Amino acid sequence: MKGEKLFKEGKFDEAQPLLENYLKTNSNHLRTLEYLGDIASQNKYWDKSLIYYKKLEKLKPTEANYYYKYGGALAMKSLGVNKIKALGMIGEVRSSFEKAIELNPKHVEARWALIELNLQLPAIVGGSESKAIKYSSELREISPVDGYLSLGHINEYFNRYAEAEVQYKRAILIGGSKICYQALADFYKNKMKQPEKANIVWEEYKNKSNKGIK
Structure with missing residues (x-):
């Protein structure tokens, strides 16, 4: 289906009319409904996306x-x-x-x-x-990285910055993904007002990436 292909390529404006047309004769097609809901959400048409997602809930x-x-x-x-x-x-x-x-x-x-x-x-x-x-x-039981990142986020929200830093560093230690480094770098830059530390974090990530570690 061309509409699905365009959706997966991120060409939402092109995909939408094709998907809507397909839905006219396949009104309960789950993937098409979900794609259209996602497009509506992407465009911040919340009422429209809610209609699609609610129908999906009823169908499955x-x-x-x-x-x-x-x-x-x-x-x-x-x-x-x-x-x-x-x-x-x-x-x-x-x-x-x-x-x-x-x-x-x-x-x-x-x-x-x-x-x-x-x-x-x-x-x-x-x-x-x-x-x-x-x-x-x-x-943390399901995904230790998400556990540490979320606990860091909670501590950051309540301005417990020392504990937030600990949790973000733990996430890096066991996950080492760009998301983990991003969380710590953003924390240093936006909350601690220490852009130099944020730069150090990104340098560490780049070095590991260049070595093929992550």
Whole structure:
């Protein structure tokens, strides 16, 4: 299918009309619905993406990613509405991510989303550092790198910079990926206001990459 090929190449504007046309005669085609939902999300058309993801949930209620994507789109929509309306969406956002984890106990992205949700929300509407730490601990069991990165993020959020630095360094030690180095470099540059340390981190990453280590 040409629309699918264009989507995978990142040519979303070209893929969209072809996918929409295909959907006219294949209204329950899961991949096409998901591609169109993803394109709508990419373009920040949250209402449109929610329609596609909700249909996917109904067609295949055992697929964790559909609930994760629905929760993510709903969370993004909530940022653009008034506070009272946004608060009314939070329960469904949370339950969507929790459903993704229920269906796929090893779902990494849903736990990251719940960590962020618990950090950003005030306690009065369900925000909780202890819940964020709980999901971080679960991440560490599934993916130690994500566990350390998420705990670093939590500590950074609460301005516990010494502990955040420790966790980011642990992530580098066991993961060594660009994402790990990026987290530490951004932390030094944006929070510690130490761009020279950020540069050192990137130099270390480049040296390892050049040696073929990562």
